[in-house]
Amino acid sequence: MTETNRKNWILDILMLPVGLITFFPFYLIIVNTLKTPAETAKSPMSLPTSLNFDNYVRVFKEVPLLQSFGNSLIITVISVLLMVLIGAMAAYPIVFNAGKTNRMIMAYLLAGFLIPFQTTLIPLFELMTQFHLVDKLYGLMFIYMGGSVFVFFLMMGYMKTIPKELPEAAVIDGCTIWGIFWRIIFPLLKPITVTAIIYQTMWVWNDFLAPMLFLNSSDNATLVLQVYKAKGEFAVDWPLFMTLTVIVLIPIFIFFILMQKQIVKGIVGGAVKG
């Protein structure tokens, strides 16, 4: 049809204001990082009169940003890698060693989807306190391991598309169960592994509730937690707060730009299989 191939410029005109309104909050925080509190109070929406990067210098002086960035990075990278590994490993026997027991184990694991984190919060708080895991970066990682059930679900769906003959042939060739997983199955899971990594990275990196409850000291704060703490301290200094926000948003936006194609593919893949 020629009609769909021709570009519809009327849509450009109609969508322009909608797009502008949607983007407006991002515009607002960026322009205000270059102003003083007085300027912001006077005209929050206008472009800054001069390029003044004082706020950026001040934020780096007042907030231990590099340390928090490191904390977020460590927590995210280790939790996500473990979740992906544990989830992929669990899918392997469920798919290739199917049987009554494993069907029951699968049902047991998938029930985890229906258990909201909040439901387990009070006992988890007690458990974490009892084992001195509060205010430890690795303590928080235990909390995130529940996410491996979601990875397991994604991996299981994908693994079913691998022909059964493949591991069977490898067994005949003398390959062990361990060898098959690490050398054959796991490398074949690459596309869904990328999806799982993206989903879980966005979740762990952006999470606020668990760090708020389980990390107390400023030394252990994640970037999101640092924004929360600063909200009280910089109460009246909106430009300074906006500057912190912009800096904190940069890593996740870089991640988005690098992964853009895969993120969209991941949503699609997850949705189609879900």
Next chain:
Amino acid sequence: MKLLRSFQYQVFLLPILFFYTVFTVYPLIKSFFFSLTNFNGYSKEYDFVGLTNYVKIFKDAAIVSGISYTLLFAISTTILTTLLAIALALVLDRNFYTKNIHRAIFFFPSIPSGLILAYVWGFILSPIGSGVLNTVLHDVFGAGPQPWLSEPMLAKLSTILVAVWAGAGWHAVLYLAFLQGISKDYYEAASIDGANRWQQIRSITLPMLAPAMTISVMLLLTGGLKVFEIPFALTKGGPGFETHTITQVIVLRGISEVQFGLASAMSIVFFLIVLALTYFQVSVMQRREEKML
């Protein structure tokens, strides 16, 4: 030999079974156990109090408010986001010059943490001098400042709209994926039969989107029930307990006030709400999918 192989396979399940049982299932069971006691988190001595905590829930103004606001939030964000996301997906599926930049713009708000997005909106909705929306209202319409975050109805509305802004683009991408899977043949056949654009949307596009809707609505509903960050950052749950969420109540009563029994009863009620609503929604929508195809 076969048994040994089977055993080697099963070893791969051990890590997930350990973490899932210790950090999800065991705490759920313990929540249920705590909910029947007057455990305060510290003293080793506590008694079984039967269903007292469950009765208390419905006498606690903060909790009742938390449940009703959370339900209102979950249902209205689900409906509004779905309508907006489908409309957006239909538009973004068409061919226009700024299509790609618009896709990026609408997806942008789903990348950062909800806490940060809500703080940015707090700046826009603030009643003080720099409150951007009130400044616009004053300069353009000469209207007085509106208490966007401190009047009960407006606060509820504001938190819901910010959540819709943050989520619509993500769900539009989900619908867009399904739209692109619909074969062009259907539309060609329909236009030969003389169906106009609207008739085509109604009898081809929307039925084909039914499976996407089941998934998207499930994600929105469960996500909405678990909401915490956006109302917490925008209104702190206020005014009064008007925008208190279930999660906030559990944290407040359980961890701040160490009423483990009461907060656990709240958790179990929450679990049952999530279970019932999800089951109801998925079964209804799957039946609808079958009818439409």
